[in-house]
Amino acid sequence: MNITPPERLGRIVLGGAAAAVGVGLLLSAASLLAVIFEVLLIAVGLDLVLTGALGHCPLYARLGYTPESLRKRP
Numbered sequence: 001m002n003i004t005p006p007e008r009l010g011r012i013v014l015g016g017a018a019a020a021v022g023v024g025l026l027l028s029a030a031s032l033l034a035v036i037f038e039v040l041l042i043a044v045g046l047d048l049v050l051t052g053a054l055g056h057c058p059l060y061a062r063l064g065y066t067p068e069s070l071r072k073r074p
Contacts, residue, residue, distance in 0.1 A: 001055040004067050008052045015048025 003011070022041035029035045051057045060066070 002060045002066050002070060003051065003055050003057050004069055007067075008055055011048040011052030015045045015050075015052060017045070018042075019045030019049065021045075 019042050022038045022045060026035065026038040026042070029038055
């Protein structure tokens, strides 16, 4: 686990909202470019929800970042 509980909650809430907005916009898309951006918005939203639910961010792991509150103290 490399995401703090407040960040996990934020990712779930914002990701869910982004995915919902993306779906809503996709239903009224007028052009191919709009469809592409809305699908990307849905994908980003779902990624945020997934990483928030799991408590693990692969990008943080790849960068070697761990929030100070989650670091083990000797």
